[in-house]
Amino acid sequence: MAIPAPGPVGLAEQIEPLVARVLAPNPSPYTYTGTQTYLVGRSDLAVIDPGPADEDHIAAIVAGIADRPVRAIMCTHTHRDHSPAAAPLSRLVGAPIIGCAALTLDDDGPRADAAFDVAYAPDRVLADGEQVAGDGWTLTAVATPGHTSNHLCFALDQSGALFTGDHVMGWSTTVVSPPDGDMADYMASMALLLDRDDRIYYPAHGRAIETPRKLVRGMMxxxxxxxxxxxxxxxxxxxxxxxxxxxxxxxxxxxxxxxxxxxxxxxxxxxxxxxxxxxxxxxxxxxxx
CATH class of the missing domain: 1.10.10.10 (Winged helix-like DNA-binding domain superfamily/Winged helix DNA-binding domain)
Structure with missing residues (x-):
């Protein structure tokens, strides 16, 4: 079954049995159609990349949660189009913020949307291979530095999906911006993904990637x-x-x-x-x- 393109802003689209997607209203030349937040689980949930601290987007996430318990709010990295909604969402649903480490760094790059979220404060930092689990789902952290030094992907063990944040996107190659972005780290992380057997990638920006290894080889x-x-x-x-x-x-x-x-x-x-x-x-x- 073909996975639909990122859909209307503010609606939770069910894209496979354990995964729904909510598109944030922050399109730009750098974010494509906007940041995609993922809701993982059925009876209880993890929220991946809650996105910008936009009231309408947070309300759309809460509507998609629909009173189900949230076990974790998980961020792939701390650029401002990914993590600022974590704190207000945590207060609303009573869930811990779990995932990448905090990182505050002055970056003289041109992307205003990619400045670091200085307020990000995780309750738990995941190392490579550590897991978060709920009813019928397990997410495993995959360390993928390069775009940022704190970047993580999350593998959904039950379906073979990998949530790739900005490490692999569905519309463009990622920006690797020094001093924190590192090309050697990025290439090593791509080689790591090439050795995996993930079925599909769900990026934070752009379409789902249904031929992951082919895309990774092409990007390398x-x-x-x-x-x-x-x-x-x-x-x-x-x-x-x-x-x-x-x-x-x-x-x-x-x-x-x-x-x-x-x-x-x-x-x-x-x-x-x-x-x-x-x-x-x-x-x-x-x-x-």
């Missing part, structure tokens, strides 16, 4: 191609990120150039670690081999 190949593009641009004399982005990301909405530049920087930092490039101020050059 895409990143390697970007690395090659960067090295070629430098060899041709293009030595600044702002000059690389327009030629590397043809057709990209110019509003997203800043975000693309952050991922280019993440690649360059990793190439610098490998001793393949060096920088002087804002300029980059190849290292002699």
């Amino acid at each position: 190949g895409h990143r390697r191609q970007r690395e090659g593009q960067i090295l070629r641009r430098i060899a041709e004399g293009t030595d600044r990120i702002e000059e690389m982005v327009p030629s590397m990301y043809k057709g990209l909405d110019p509003r997203l150039y800043g975000a693309a530049g952050r991922s280019v920087l993440a690649h360059l930092i990793e190439l610098e670690r490998q001793g393949r490039v060096a920088r002087s101020g804002e300029q980059w050059k190849l290292r002699a081999t």
Whole structure:
């Protein structure tokens, strides 16, 4: 059965027996149609990525909960389009906040929606492999640093679904924005997912991913191609990120150039670690081999 595309804002759509989805009203060039909150369970629930602290969205989540007990409010990471609704929702339904660690970091990237949620305060932090369970469902934490250092995915053991947050999205590759975003960590986390046998991915943004391994292989190949593009641009004399982005990301909405530049920087930092490039101020050059 094909999984429907993200639907109307403010309605809990049942997309498989243990999973419902509520779309937040925060569409943007960076969030696509908005953040998708997932309700997992039947008689009792976990809420994954409660989203922005928007009163209408929180009300829609509460309506979807429909007086059932909530065992956990779970956040994949602490960007402001994912975790701020956790605290008000916790007060409303009396559930603990469980999931990723708190992380507050000044990030000079361009994404206002991706600034860290400084108020996030979990009741319990999950390490890789730790679980939260309810009546007929078990969610296992899968540590996937890269987009952020505190990023977790959550595997629903009963159905083979993986809730991927921003690590793998259904509409675009994720932004890897230094200093917290790390390209080596991101690639290692992608390799980890490639070794898993998840049936389907439910991302926080975009369509469900019904061929997970195929997409992960393609995204890893895409990143390697970007690395090659960067090295070629430098060899041709293009030595600044702002000059690389327009030629590397043809057709990209110019509003997203800043975000693309952050991922280019993440690649360059990793190439610098490998001793393949060096920088002087804002300029980059190849290292002699």
